[in-house]
Amino acid sequence: MKQLQLLMGMPITVEVVDPSVTEADIEKVFAYFRAVDDIFSTYKKHSEISKINRGELCAEEYSDEMKTILALSEQTKQETQGYFDIQHNGIADPSGIVKGWAIFQAATMLKKAGCTNFYIDAGGDIQVSGKKDGNPWRIGIRNPFNRKEIVKVLAVMDKGIATSGTAIRGQHIYDPHLLHTPLQDIVSLTIIGPNVYEADRFATASFAMGKRGINFIEQLPGFEGYMIDASARATFTSGFERYVL
Amino acid sequence: MKKTIVSLVIIGTFIIYSIIHAHSGLAVVVPNTSVGSRSSSSSGTTPSSTETPGAPVTPNAIATPGSRYKDGSYTGSVDDAQWGFVQVKAVITNGKITNVQFLQYPNDRNRSIDINSYADPQLSSEAIQAQSANVDIVTGATDSSEAFIQSLSDALSQARA
Numbered sequence: 001m002k003q004l005q006l007l008m009g010m011p012i013t014v015e016v017v018d019p020s021v022t023e024a025d026i027e028k029v030f031a032y033f034r035a036v037d038d039i040f041s042t043y044k045k046h047s048e049i050s051k052i053n054r055g056e057l058c059a060e061e062y063s064d065e066m067k068t069i070l071a072l073s074e075q076t077k078q079e080t081q082g083y084f085d086i087q088h089n090g091i092a093d094p095s096g097i098v099k100g101w102a103i104f105q106a107a108t109m110l111k112k113a114g115c116t117n118f119y120i121d122a123g124g125d126i127q128v129s130g131k132k133d134g135n136p137w138r139i140g141i142r143n144p145f146n147r148k149e150i151v152k153v154l155a156v157m158d159k160g161i162a163t164s165g166t167a168i169r170g171q172h173i174y175d176p177h178l179l180h181t182p183l184q185d186i187v188s189l190t191i192i193g194p195n196v197y198e199a200d201r202f203a204t205a206s207f208a209m210g211k212r213g214i215n216f217i218e219q220l221p222g223f224e225g226y227m228i229d230a231s232a233r234a235t236f237t238s239g240f241e242r243y244v245l
Numbered sequence: 246m247k248k249t250i251v252s253l254v255i256i257g258t259f260i261i262y263s264i265i266h267a268h269s270g271l272a273v274v275v276p277n278t279s280v281g282s283r284s285s286s287s288s289g290t291t292p293s294s295t296e297t298p299g300a301p302v303t304p305n306a307i308a309t310p311g312s313r314y315k316d317g318s319y320t321g322s323v324d325d326a327q328w329g330f331v332q333v334k335a336v337i338t339n340g341k342i343t344n345v346q347f348l349q350y351p352n353d354r355n356r357s358i359d360i361n362s363y364a365d366p367q368l369s370s371e372a373i374q375a376q377s378a379n380v381d382i383v384t385g386a387t388d389s390s391e392a393f394i395q396s397l398s399d400a401l402s403q404a405r406a
Contacts, residue, residue: 142385165386238367
């Protein structure tokens with residue numbers, strides 16, 4: 001059973017291949033994402049995060065979900081040398097951590113409902129569980145220069161995959177001071193981690209590190225990364241090829 | 246960082262070695278020494294970096310009375326320190342080592358690259374290439390055009406209400 005809905009400004013897909021799954025199980029997942037969006041969307045005037053940013057709530061009034069996310073954000077900030085920071089110009093925007101966390105919570109809900117073989121994909125950040133038809137799930141890394149293309153095919157089970165990047169910048173951008181040298185900026189960084197929460201938060205932080213980001217991932221036990229730069233070259237970590245189909 | 250540590254260790258080792266040596270009564274750096282025990286007798290116990298006597302670059306070196314070294318500048322041999330080559334120049338003034346200059350030490354231009362590649366991340370690199378295989382799911386940065394479409398459709402749905 002596979003369903004897609006547009007939520008939180010992105011397409012969210014849930015596919016469960018266990019025959020025991022019911023439509024209600026999947027609907028619960030989408031209802032959960034809507035609830036998360038109601039709390040954390042900075043685009044919604046009446047969301048809790050918007051109220052906090054307007055100074056309308058004091059810390060004691062925060063929901064448990066908000067307290068959890070703020071604590072996880074602070075922890076991530078410390079683990080990434082400050083590269084992950086939800087504070088920008090005095091406004092808190094925890095969307096860099098909420099998505100991965102919400103997908104992970106939704107996956108936990110499906111497991112509690114008895115599902116073992118499924119994936120949840122929210123805007124390209126994915127939690128996979130078990131297998132599909134006896135084989136690992138096949139995940140393609142999108143070409144940042146041509147969104148119709150796949151540049152790598154991964155075979156994964158029980159992992160989280162997340163990609164940070166800029167899809168609109170391409171190799172046609174050059175540094176005016178170095179006209180003949182292609183920009184070495186990073187356009188896409190895909191992380192495979194123990195779960196999507198971990199993969200997502202470290203993808204966000206290491207993307208912000210620029211070229212050093214892939215070195216940061218190399219040093220992180222249990223994580224692999226595939227970085228694509230503006231000259232269409234990929235740099236990947238030592239254990240990455242284990243997942244390449 | 247590692248290079249700095251390696252360099253400091255070498256410099257430190259040499260200085261300690263020089264101090265020990267200065268007190269041991271052996272003059273291995275200076276060839277044809279006329280003072281103290283013969284330098285060749287020390288070859289069995291001295292590290293390779295000073296084993297080979299360097300040629301004195303200052304001719305007519307004058308022996309200071311009572312000292313173990315002749316004044317002058319002495320360039321040591323080039324020695325393999327396993328992770329790179331070391332070569333030093335010792336300056337003797339008034340029979341004492343007054344300066345030790347490193348003419349060569351391991352850096353990124355030579356074999357220290359080996360040790361660095363062991364210690365540093367083992368990253369690989371390739372040109373990206375389109376794949377034809379079928380996939381179940383696609384990971385990629387959330388497309389701004391996707392977000393634009395979503396935002397627009399959201400705005401339009403509000404406009405409808």
